[in-house]
Amino acid sequence: MSFLIVVCSKCGGLFLGRAEQKTRTCPYCGSKVDLSKAKRLASAENAYEASKILRKLKSDAIQGEKSV
Numbered sequence: 001m002s003f004l005i006v007v008c009s010k011c012g013g014l015f016l017g018r019a020e021q022k023t024r025t026c027p028y029c030g031s032k033v034d035l036s037k038a039k040r041l042a043s044a045e046n047a048y049e050a051s052k053i054l055r056k057l058k059s060d061a062i063q064g065e066k067s068v
């Protein structure tokens, strides 16, 4: 079972989805996101790896905002 890190098409928030899922509700804005259409930033083999990648992507985004 693989996991995806996707970007919400509405609010731009990052969250995890399972590869076999078609849609996922964004935890930030509550909109239904079509995983086949959403932008995928990364994929992972398991939930642990996925959450690690997600944390890294989020911290990179925060650092990027601070340095601008």
Ligand SMILES: [Zn+2]
Binding pocket: 008, 009, 010, 011, 012, 013, 026, 027, 028, 029, 030, 031
């Ligand atoms: Zn959203």
